[in-house]
Amino acid sequence: MKTIIVTGAGSGLGKELSLLFSQQGYDVLLTGRSAEKLSAVKAEIEHAGGTAEYVELNVQDESNIFKKMEEFSKSYKIFGLVNNAGVGHFGPFSKITQQEISEMLDTNVLGTILMTKAVLPFLQELGEGLLINIISTAGLRGKVNEAVYAASKFAVRGFTESLQKEYENSPINIKAVYMAAWILPFG
Known part of the structure; x- marks a missing residue:
């Protein structure tokens, strides 16, 4: 069975994408910083008939990432990666x-x-x-009170677009996904 690795899989979009991939027949390897949250997502996937495993992983820890991926490759047929883990701090740049x-x-x-x-x-x-990189509409245009966040997402956009060009004649499909938080008025 093909395995998709999802970073930041313990909640939000990462959780929802993990559920979606499991429903499409992929084995999902959930990664994130909270074993408790990852365990709950794993249970939800399994309850729905899918398969998943989880591992605590900080995407900032280079040596641990490479060690874990090498370990995973021995047990899983790694087919994909969803780079979803992200952090946002908002407010005036100063x-x-x-x-x-x-x-x-x-x-x-x-x-x-x-x-x-x-x-x-x-x-x-x-x-x-x-390979799916979750970016943000902040990677498309600057926004008030999001200067550094937007800078980080513009960087991911440039990285993704460059990889798309580098691998355009390859069977590896590289996607940029521009998510936005939508606030709906009630009342």
């Missing part, structure tokens, strides 16, 4: 702290690059694959 800046860049940009670098060789070896 109020964003160095810690918040580093967290966004290290998770959103470096995490996406490291996970891709670790998984892409397995897709190449398989001779097919799917």
